[in-house]
Amino acid sequence: MDEKQELLSLLSTDAREDVDDIARQLGTDPETVEGLLDELESEGTVRGYQAVIDWDNTDSQRVAAFVELNVELDRETGYKEIADRIAKFPAVESLRLVSGDYDFAIEVTGESMQAVSQFVSEQIAPIPEITQTVTHFIMETYKEAGIDFGDRDDDDRLSVSP
Amino acid sequence: MTLQPNDRVADTPESGIRKFFELAEERDDVISLGVGEPDFSAPWAARTAAIHSLEAGKTSYTANRGKLELRREIADHVEQWGHQYDPDSEILVTTGASEAVDLALRTFVDPGDRVAVHQPTYISYKPGVRFAGGEPLPVPTGADNDFVLTPEALREAGAADADALILCYPNNPTGAVMDAEEIAAVAEFCVDNEIDVIADEIYAALTYDGEHTSIATMPNMRERTVVINGFSKAYAMTGLRLGYAMGPPDAIEAMNRVHQYTMLSAPTTAQYAAIEALRSCEESVDEMATAFNRRRRFVLSRFEEMGLDCFTAKGAFYAFPACGGDDEAFAENLLEQEGVAVVPGSVFGPGGAGHLRISYATGMRELKTAMNRIEVFVGDR
Structure with a gap:
């Protein structure tokens, strides 16, 4: 390496x-x-440094949802143009073009379910190329960024061994 | 008196590690750099395979030599070190590499045989030789030569007359490795003097600078070498107790005779875990090795900064700095004053005196704190 x-x-x-x-x-x-x-x-390889936070462990009321987006492209508008517009919203935590039944997978956060729903219906859905949105609220996070949120292992090894 | 231990047992002192274990257990603020096993758990896929085997009721004995499926996987796995062993006749699965060492000693050592053991090294070899009726012949290695075993050291110690040699590289406690040239020199000495070799290569996968070289792959060595390895260190499976021995068919057949009467077969559940470990867990091994290597470089550079003389350990998960004086007193005071547990080098034989075994099989954050504490301790002396 x-x-x-x-x-x-x-x-x-x-x-x-x-x-x-x-x-x-x-x-x-x-x-x-x-x-x-x-x-x-x-060179844009490292884009930032962030902590991996288990928000359920805090007093925060933070709500997050995965939203599936279907879009219709035309001669002037490609995925990139649509993605640029969606990415500008601070409430959009992540945005990916995916294969399969829908086009974009985005993660949206807000202070309440209502705030997230409202954001999707008022800011995302009205974008002309977007034909459909399906919102999945996240109920529980078990693992994030490669880190398992389950019980942390206690070190039960003998303190000194050969 | 009843139940009087025989002389061999009575004459074998309790391990020097025990004392430090007890001292460390007395406190709850201790960071331990004294642990001889990985701080990772066995790869999840291997654990799952063990669980599934239990669910499927696979709780009976296996073949004496271990499941053939596992022996086949082992044969493929060890090709990376240049080994070619026949799974049917040249591999024996054992209850930890420890059993394999014991079997080899009991199989090949006649009463009064002299078995060369380089020093400092893992604590079990000398007692193992004695239990088998042999006489351990200590061969010193030192920091001046990066704790590498040389023909000169063997000759000087009188090992030309030895019947066998136990060779453990990458080495516990020093972290020393031997390159191909150094191994070749020892191999030549063994061929010339007709010495059998028990090569404990349990840390082979944890070789950081260069490639692991097995003495069995040297000219005329295959027929006089039993290679021992296992799953404890590379796959973080210490508690599953699984190892293996490889050698010529007659040697393995003979070892299996002792094994079948004393152990019957290695733990079945562990064998299922090991099959999966060899099939799908190479990535986990690489990740662990990468983490160990980072910590190794961290620890070595911290020792250099605090002025503790430490040769460049290149394998296992140990560093072996010189502490400049009485290692036992150093370790005891370090534990008492700074709450850091290490193992004094003299526990591993006289050649280890004046050194400390530092295990870096512990998380980076704790390692940093421990190194800071050692720095304070060294500065206060």
Whole structure:
């Protein structure tokens, strides 16, 4: 694996490491890591650093839904043009073009079910190319970004062993 | 007196690790760098296979040598290290690599035979040799040579007259590995002096710089080597107790004779887990190895920063820094003052004195805290 790939793989498991510790783990120096990070950011490979949050563990009333969108394209409008318009809404957390029964899969968040419904019906559905929306409210999150939200394993190994 | 242990047992002291285990257990704020097993669980697919086998009622004995299906998977798996063993006649599945070591010693050691054991090394070999009626012959290795075993060290220790050699690389406790050239030199010594080799290669998959080289793949070594490996370290399956031995048909047949009368067969549930582990869990092994390698580099660079002399450990999940003085006192005080448990190197034989075994089989966050605490401790001395 080249250094960039190794750095990406490390960041994808823990983006909170500071540059010094990343350098130690990759067997390189902090300046090299800084340089690689700058490069990855400026070329648009690393788009951000976020915590994986179990919102159900907070007082937040946050509601999220997956919404399936069907669209009808015409000569002037392709998927890209429609995606650009949808992506601009801050309430849209993710937006993907998918294969199968519908075209776009988006995740929408809001302060209540009503807020999410309203957003979909007032902001998304009226977009002329969109022919259908199906909203699935998320009831429970078990795993996110590769992290299992189940009971965390206790270390039951012997504290000292051969 | 009744139930008096025989001399061999009576003369074998309790493991030096025990004391540190007890000291560490007394406190609940201890970060332990003293653990000789991975901090991961067995890959989920392997665990699922074990569960399914139980649900299907697969709870009887298997063939003495282990399920043929598993032996076939093992034969394929070890090809990566240049091994070619016939699943029917050259592989024996055992209850942990530990059983395989014990079987090999009881099968090949005659009373009074001398068995060379390089030092420092895993704590079970010397007692195992004694229980089998043999005489352990310690062969020192040192930091000056990155804890690699050399023909010179063997010759100096008188191992030219030895009947067998136990070779454990990547090594517990040092993390040392031996490259092809170094292995070839030891192989030549063994051929020249007609020494059989028991090669414990349990950490083979955890080799970080370069490739693992097995002594059995060297010229004229296959017929005099029993290769031992298992699922404990690479597949994080320590508690499932599953290992294997590979060697020429007559050797495996002989070991199986001891095995069939003493163990019958290795745990059935574990065998199902192992089949799945070999079939579909290579990615999990790679992920674990990657994580270990990162921690290895982290730990080595932290030791360098705090001025603890540490050779570049290249395998297993151990580093073996010099602590500059009495390792037992260092470990005891470190535990008492900073709440970090490590194992003093002298536990693994005289050659380990003045060193500490640092296991980095623990999460990065704890590892960072532990290293900071060691830095404070070293600075205060």
